[in-house]
Amino acid sequence: MRIGEAAQRTGTTARLLRYYEQQGLILPGRSENGYREYDENALGRIVQIRDLLQAGLPTRLIRQVLPCISTPHSSIRFSGLTLEMVALLEAERVRLTARIDCLTRNRDEIANYLAALRENTDV
Structure with missing residues (x-):
């Protein structure tokens, strides 16, 4: 195609x-x-x-x-796998975990803000 x-x-x-x-x-x-x-x-x-x-x-x-x-x-x-690739993947996993943690905190703060808005308004 x-x-x-x-x-x-x-x-x-x-x-x-x-x-x-x-x-x-x-x-x-x-x-x-x-x-x-x-x-x-x-x-x-x-x-x-x-x-x-x-x-x-x-x-x-x-x-x-x-x-x-x-x-x-x-x-x-696992053919072609090198120690360098393992290290790169591990570093990427750590970076993604930190990003997920940050996104989770931001999502939770937005949820808290929305809950407070709903309690204090007719939204």
Whole structure:
């Protein structure tokens, strides 16, 4: 399938698919006329990339992790795993945990503020 259909089926945009390619995250095939061609495996990989980006992982880290993930939401292969990659992933996990803690505090404060508003107004 061509880029427009791949974008639609994965909930992304053609521009993002070209960006993923530029970053070395995906490598679509090419038709005789040079159009990008995506198969079902590529669609799964695109969804993985989108999910990892939404989780807050930077593309530089995703590029390193993708070869260790065999298919979307399934088992992880450990071939090619290095101590450096483990350290990078651990640092990213710590960073994400801190971010989650901050977001949780902010959400709770907003909830408290809304509760106080409702107690004191007719909202």
